[in-house]
Amino acid sequence: MAVTLAQAINAALADAMEADDRVLMFGEDVGRLGGVFRVTDGLQARFGEQRCFDTPLAESGIVGTAIGLAMYGWRPIAEMQFDGFTYPAFEQIVSHLAKMPNRSRGTVKLPVTIRIPYGGGIGAVEHHSESPEAYWAHTAGLKVMTPGTPEDGYSMMRAAIADDDPVIFMEPKRRYWMKSEAELPVETEPPRQAVVRREGTDATLVCYGPMVRTALEAAEAADDEGWSLEVLDLRSLAPLDTAALIDSVERTGRVIVIHEAAMTLGLGAEVAARIQERAFYHLESPVLRVTGFDTPYPPAKLEEYWLPDVDRILDAVERSLRY
Amino acid sequence: MSEDVPEAIELLPPSEPVHLLDPDGTYHEDPDHPLDLDDGQLRELYRLMVVTRKVDREAINLQRQGQLGVYASCMGQEAAQVGSAYALTAADWIFPSYRELGAALVREVDAVGLLQLYRGTWLSDHDPYVHNFGLMSIPIGTQALHATGFAMGARFEDNPLVTMVYFGDGGTSEGDPHEAMTFAGVFKAPVIFFVQNNQYAISVPLKRQTAAPTLAHKAVGYGLPGYRCDGNDVLATYAVTRKAVERARSGEGPAFIEALTYRMEAHTTSDDPTRYRSKEELEEAAKTDPIARMRNYLTQRDLYDDTFENEVDEQAKDTATTVRAGIYDAPHGDPMELFEHVYRDPSGYFEEQRERLRAELAGGEG
Ligand SMILES: Cc1ncc(C[n+]2csc(CCOP(=O)(O)OP(=O)(O)O)c2C)c(N)n1
Numbered sequence: 001m002a003v004t005l006a007q008a009i010n011a012a013l014a015d016a017m018e019a020d021d022r023v024l025m026f027g028e029d030v031g032r033l034g035g036v037f038r039v040t041d042g043l044q045a046r047f048g049e050q051r052c053f054d055t056p057l058a059e060s061g062i063v064g065t066a067i068g069l070a071m072y073g074w075r076p077i078a079e080m081q082f083d084g085f086t087y088p089a090f091e092q093i094v095s096h097l098a099k100m101p102n103r104s105r106g107t108v109k110l111p112v113t114i115r116i117p118y119g120g121g122i123g124a125v126e127h128h129s130e131s132p133e134a135y136w137a138h139t140a141g142l143k144v145m146t147p148g149t150p151e152d153g154y155s156m157m158r159a160a161i162a163d164d165d166p167v168i169f170m171e172p173k174r175r176y177w178m179k180s181e182a183e184l185p186v187e188t189e190p191p192r193q194a195v196v197r198r199e200g201t202d203a204t205l206v207c208y209g210p211m212v213r214t215a216l217e218a219a220e221a222a223d224d225e226g227w228s229l230e231v232l233d234l235r236s237l238a239p240l241d242t243a244a245l246i247d248s249v250e251r252t253g254r255v256i257v258i259h260e261a262a263m264t265l266g267l268g269a270e271v272a273a274r275i276q277e278r279a280f281y282h283l284e285s286p287v288l289r290v291t292g293f294d295t296p297y298p299p300a301k302l303e304e305y306w307l308p309d310v311d312r313i314l315d316a317v318e319r320s321l322r323y
Numbered sequence: 324m325s326e327d328v329p330e331a332i333e334l335l336p337p338s339e340p341v342h343l344l345d346p347d348g349t350y351h352e353d354p355d356h357p358l359d360l361d362d363g364q365l366r367e368l369y370r371l372m373v374v375t376r377k378v379d380r381e382a383i384n385l386q387r388q389g390q391l392g393v394y395a396s397c398m399g400q401e402a403a404q405v406g407s408a409y410a411l412t413a414a415d416w417i418f419p420s421y422r423e424l425g426a427a428l429v430r431e432v433d434a435v436g437l438l439q440l441y442r443g444t445w446l447s448d449h450d451p452y453v454h455n456f457g458l459m460s461i462p463i464g465t466q467a468l469h470a471t472g473f474a475m476g477a478r479f480e481d482n483p484l485v486t487m488v489y490f491g492d493g494g495t496s497e498g499d500p501h502e503a504m505t506f507a508g509v510f511k512a513p514v515i516f517f518v519q520n521n522q523y524a525i526s527v528p529l530k531r532q533t534a535a536p537t538l539a540h541k542a543v544g545y546g547l548p549g550y551r552c553d554g555n556d557v558l559a560t561y562a563v564t565r566k567a568v569e570r571a572r573s574g575e576g577p578a579f580i581e582a583l584t585y586r587m588e589a590h591t592t593s594d595d596p597t598r599y600r601s602k603e604e605l606e607e608a609a610k611t612d613p614i615a616r617m618r619n620y621l622t623q624r625d626l627y628d629d630t631f632e633n634e635v636d637e638q639a640k641d642t643a644t645t646v647r648a649g650i651y652d653a654p655h656g657d658p659m660e661l662f663e664h665v666y667r668d669p670s671g672y673f674e675e676q677r678e679r680l681r682a683e684l685a686g687g688e689g
Contacts, residue, residue: 050479056509061468061502068472071451074479076472092499095462096469103446104458106664141665165667192670239670274672 003184006039006176008150009115011184012157013040013077017047020075023161025052027062027079027115036081037117037176059085063092063114067100070110077161083118084127090135097166098141111164113157118146119210119260121174121307123300130297131261133209136168137238137270144237145191146170148212150180152235155188170237172210192236194244200230203254203320206245206271208234211258211308218313227317237267245271246279253284254320258308263291285323288316333548336539340551340583343558346611348619356562362626368409368557369617369627370635372401375425376614377639378434378646379588382424382441386592390650391441395422399555399587402613403519404489405429406560407582410568411487418457418470418488422519426489430454434642435649444656455484464490464497467516471503474512474577485571487515487564493524495541496532504545504579513571515564516542516579519554521586526599542579554582555613558620585611658684 003011017023025043027035031054034041043052055062059080066076080086086093093114100108120129136144143165147153153171160167189195197212198219207215212233219229232248234240249255255275257268272287290308298306343351343358360368379396386394397404404425408417417426427437436449440459447458460466470488477484494500495518507514518538522529535541539549552563560582567578585608589596621627662669662677669677 056502056505058502058505060499061471061506064465064468064499064503065472065475065506068469068474069476070472071457071469072473072476074476088498091462091465092468096460096465099446100458102664104451104664105445105448105660107450107452108458143666163667239666239672242670242672 001181002179003150003182004176005147005150005153005171005178006037008153008182008184009039009157009171010041010043012154012161013043014046015185016158016161017043017051021051022073023051023075023077024069025077025079026055028055028057028081030054030079035079037173039115039117039171039176040079059089060092063089063097066112066114067092067096067110070112071108075111075161077113077115080114080116082128083116083130083132086116086132093136093142093168094139098139101165102141109164110166112166113160113169114167115169115171117171117173117176119172119174120297120303121210123303125300126297129303131259131292133168133170133237134261134266137267141166142238143167144170145235146172146209146237147235148172148175148197148207148209148233150178151182151186151188154182154184154186156191156235158185159191170209174210175213178213192239192241194232194234194236194241196230196248197233198229198231200228201252202228203256203317204230204232204248204252205256205258205313206232206234207258208237208267210260214308214310215258215313218310218317221310222314222317225314227321229317234267240270240274242274242278245275249275249279250282253282255283255287256290256313256316256320257287258290258313260292260307262294263289264294266291285320288320290316331543334543334546336537336549336551336581340553340581341559341563342553342556343562344556344616344620346616346619348616348623350558350620350623353562356559356566358558358562359565360561362624365621365624366626366631368405368561369614369621370638371405371409371429372425372557372614372617373635374639374642375401375405375428377643378428379424381643381646382438383588383592385438385647385650386441390652391438391592392443393591393593394438394441395591396586396588397422397424399608399612400519400521400584401425402557402617403554403560403582403584406557407487407517407564407580410561410564411485414455414484415568416455416457416470416473416484416486418466418473418486419459420463420466420490420494421459421461422491423459423489427456430456432456434646438646438650442650442653444653464494464500466490467494467500467503468506470514471507471512474507474514475510478510478512483572485513485515485568487517487568489517489519491524492518492520492522492529492532492538493527494518495538501541501545504542504547504577507577508546511574511576513574514577515567515571516547516577517564518579518581519584520581521584523586523590523600525590525594526596537581539579539581547577547579550578550580552580552582554584555611555616557613557617
């Protein structure tokens, strides 16, 4: 039976709550409504109003109380309704969630999962299409994961909830309705391992989250040009699977990093830095980036001009091959 | 749409803060706040305040001698801290800011561990689960949410504990305490928001923080009762907190307490208060000193004599000496511990950075 990414994450939440009665799910509209994307659909009915509940509309409050609940001994999963509304919680995430295990010298453990639907491509109004992952990846103490397939949606979510470190779980919202024939439950590779989604020999497309599918489409299209492209899905943005990156570069010698987030100091910058650090002599051409522009996220009618797409990726591949 | 609007009158702070002791030690009975303390406990409150002041002074000295990088004194606020913390049971949790030495000493938290943050050795050096005393929190007001979440968590499984969070008058302008009160009200979380209104946020006086009639009025908007007490009267801070704690414990929900006090020292040892307050103001404030007041009261009750005085002084001195010895020339932290407790399963890239530092320390190539 076909399962969407949203359904897969929903199943992971339900199975985790079934397996461990310390797991709590809360946020804005996650209870009765089941979340604006229905990712928490049915959880309140099944587990009751104490295990899955609506909170007041206050993101700092959601993350700050999640920290207190975790200190007490619960395993909170907190939903941020949209990427652009994580910013009110920035201080709690960066100053407390990320730091407390370290500053307490290990006496406090914070097994908190923060779920964030992110990215554009759904014609949303302002502030609903942001890609803030670099902020979290830059912050020591946080793990950052993002699934690119329904199978990973299930398996990585289970891993995030089971992790005793705080995890920021970025859900590519435009892929919520992406289907696969996955049988749930499913266990994929450990989240910190990058996965080769398609093997190739001429260049590597490094991608994650919403761009996995775009990269695969680009690789298909490249076949017609006679280019063999590898697609590497990072899955974990913190930590980054450096070894997998190097491995792929050693095979292909050319890399194009793709993400929706703006270019400057995005994940692409870190990927490029690690590759030149460790695989300099394997490179046949400079690492290129295909990303959102260094502008605020555009209005819906213009987002197609902003978001990386197959054509832009193929242009970059061509530049890389011609270098 | 019609709705029933509940009476807010009961939530409103009283026109006068609760006050049981005059500066000369005269006790005023208050039927709403009966005293349930025996002679030993009354002496204990006094003893804790004296020890707090002594250790506080020692910490200032240690800073002057270069042993601490900075220190935030609680001088003048001993009654606010000791009285409120004393109203809790050992199972209750305290979430402090950075100025709560008095509350920490009530909990028997090792001051040497606490002061490591100010020494710059470790970011904290006490296990919060041993004394149910959270880590000091410097981002203003943020710990209010941790106290609230913790209290929600206790209530979820009918654990009767109560949490108490300390913050300052400046903290009431930050967003997090307001979000915390919103959550606490909605979830009926057993948390007490204890505000030490010491009149200043560094240099900024109270009137720049709010146009509210009093800080306690802020609570009403969240459905919490706002209480006020004379923060330099240890019997009042104790009695008002006790009542709020019992109310929260019995399931009636959170409360907000504003304790009116005065910060006698600089904001921290790095601050120069002469730039924003006068000598006259300080002299006026000194007349309301919480320790002298309690001593006057004990004397009137024949609970204060030379033996007791010596005993308290000895203990204060001993504690201060222990703290001094513990801090003085204590070794700096182990640089290799920088990498501890960041991740439970560190990545290879992280491990390489750890090894680089290790090699550097070993005098290798690094
Ligand atoms: C979010 C934040 N902003 C600014 C500061 C810098 N700062 C430290 S203490 C302080 C004043 C706090 O005043 P108050 O809340 O009244 O507490 P008090 O220091 O008087 O105990 C300021 C502005 C901070 N620590 N955190």
